[in-house]
Amino acid sequence: MPESPVMATDADEQLVKSTLRGNVASFGTIVERYWNMVVALALSKVSDPAEAEDIAQESFLKAYSQLSGLRDPSRLAGWLSKITMQQCSNSLRKTVRYKKALGCRTAPIETLDEQPAMAANPGLTQNQIQFVRQTIRRLPEKFRTMIIMRFVANCSTVQIAEQLGKRPGTVRVGLHRAYKLLHKDLAPLLEEVEQL
Amino acid sequence: MNCEKNKKIILKLVDGTISDEQLNELKTHTETCESCRVEFERCVLLQDIVKHSLSSQTAAEQAGAAQVARLSEGPNLRMRPVRYGTALFAGRRAAIAAGILLAIGLFLGFTMGRVGNPGQIHLTAKVPISAGKIEGIVLVRHEGSDIWQPLDAGSNIYLGDMFHSTARSACVLKLDDESTLDLNQNSTLILKSYACPEPGRRNGQTQFFLEHGECTASLESHHGPFFINTPNGRMEALGTEFTVKVTDE
Numbered sequence: 001m002p003e004s005p006v007m008a009t010d011a012d013e014q015l016v017k018s019t020l021r022g023n024v025a026s027f028g029t030i031v032e033r034y035w036n037m038v039v040a041l042a043l044s045k046v047s048d049p050a051e052a053e054d055i056a057q058e059s060f061l062k063a064y065s066q067l068s069g070l071r072d073p074s075r076l077a078g079w080l081s082k083i084t085m086q087q088c089s090n091s092l093r094k095t096v097r098y099k100k101a102l103g104c105r106t107a108p109i110e111t112l113d114e115q116p117a118m119a120a121n122p123g124l125t126q127n128q129i130q131f132v133r134q135t136i137r138r139l140p141e142k143f144r145t146m147i148i149m150r151f152v153a154n155c156s157t158v159q160i161a162e163q164l165g166k167r168p169g170t171v172r173v174g175l176h177r178a179y180k181l182l183h184k185d186l187a188p189l190l191e192e193v194e195q196l
Numbered sequence: 197m198n199c200e201k202n203k204k205i206i207l208k209l210v211d212g213t214i215s216d217e218q219l220n221e222l223k224t225h226t227e228t229c230e231s232c233r234v235e236f237e238r239c240v241l242l243q244d245i246v247k248h249s250l251s252s253q254t255a256a257e258q259a260g261a262a263q264v265a266r267l268s269e270g271p272n273l274r275m276r277p278v279r280y281g282t283a284l285f286a287g288r289r290a291a292i293a294a295g296i297l298l299a300i301g302l303f304l305g306f307t308m309g310r311v312g313n314p315g316q317i318h319l320t321a322k323v324p325i326s327a328g329k330i331e332g333i334v335l336v337r338h339e340g341s342d343i344w345q346p347l348d349a350g351s352n353i354y355l356g357d358m359f360h361s362t363a364r365s366a367c368v369l370k371l372d373d374e375s376t377l378d379l380n381q382n383s384t385l386i387l388k389s390y391a392c393p394e395p396g397r398r399n400g401q402t403q404f405f406l407e408h409g410e411c412t413a414s415l416e417s418h419h420g421p422f423f424i425n426t427p428n429g430r431m432e433a434l435g436t437e438f439t440v441k442v443t444d445e
Contacts, residue, residue, distance in 0.1 A: 039251075156212040182242060
């Protein structure tokens with residue numbers, strides 16, 4: 001994740017140039033930097049974490065093959081987010097088609113076990129994580145991308161605005177609205193977690 | 197610090213524009229204000245919850261290494277060639293647009309040409325000369341066309357027409373009711389210009405070009421200036437009948 005806006009932007013441009021010169025390791029650094037953001041974006045569209053990681057991998061491969069088409073390397077994160085969303089749509093279309101062909105149905109949330117989710121997040125159960133993901137999924141896509149870039153990729157408002165080609169004021173308003181929606185919908189969960 | 201201002205600072209925490217000084221002020225305020233403390237803690241918790249709910253099971257370093265390995269090994273994964281700037285991209289688009297316009301222009305030109313000038317016949321004006329008696333095979337080619345057509349008796353004649361009589365062939369061109377031009381065998385004649393024979397409408401002169409062979413003109417007196425050009429010289433009709441012959445000698 002970018003530590004400083006200026007440093008991150010410079011590093012992105014350098015990494016892109018280096019990758020275009022044939023240095024694959026530089027692209028590895030790009031993947032490391034934006035892996036969590038891309039997976040989070042995928043998880044905000046699909047429910048299966050394994051599928052989300054597959055989408056993330058495919059998104060990075062597509063980004064690699066099309067890197068020469070990136071006009072402004074300083075907007076790498078925004079470009080990656082668009083590719084990821086596109087890959088998610090493609091994946092969802094395929095999944096729907098396969099499920100229709102096979103007559104399958106998605107497993108309901110109630111069937112998920114109640115065991116704690118991950119070592120990194122001992123406070124939330126799988127059900128609670130699914131609930132949070134579903135709540136995020138219900139957000140409008142423009143808010144979803146902003147919230148993920150802010151909370152997961154730790155980008156500032158100015159950085160998000162630069163990456164998405166929007167004005168900082170628009171991003172700020174979007175973040176506030178998204179926060180209020182999440183705050184309202186996740187209020188029971190927040191209370192539950194606070195009591196633990 | 198009042199609670200209303202505190203709420204605005206919490207929103208700054210959300211959008212990441214909060215300064216260290218504001219954060220410290222907020223923390224100090226939450227020590228004494230229970231509602232603001234709850235709000236502040238919920239904001240931080242919500243951010244953590246969102247981050248952890250959307251976290252990957254694979255570490256970023258591991259994912260990066262896996263991608264590098266895949267790209268290094270996969271021979272099918274090739275980067276697309278670098279585009280050399282927007283100018284070339286725009287140039288390519290302009291070239292495509294120019295090509296389309298050229299194709300449309302050619303198509304329209306061809307269509308209008310076909311409609312307006314069928315067989316290129318009307319490139320020149322029709323003249324009141326007609327083909328009379330024809331012996332053997334006499335060919336005619338209209339100006340602007342590459343096609344030789346057999347000349348039939350009574351055919352219309354146009355300015356610029358080229359006549360060619362083959363061996364043992366001859367034809368008569370009726371210039372008007374009483375004037376004729378006989379084209380003998382193995383001759384090539386071109387109608388260069390034509391003057392109206394009527395005295396009131398007479399203008400210009402009638403000119404033929406005898407490239408090769410022999411022709412005989414029989415003219416009435418009211419006919420306008422009449423010339424037969426040859427590669428070797430120009431003859432004007434003064435009498436009523438004369439013969440012009442062009443040979444290789």
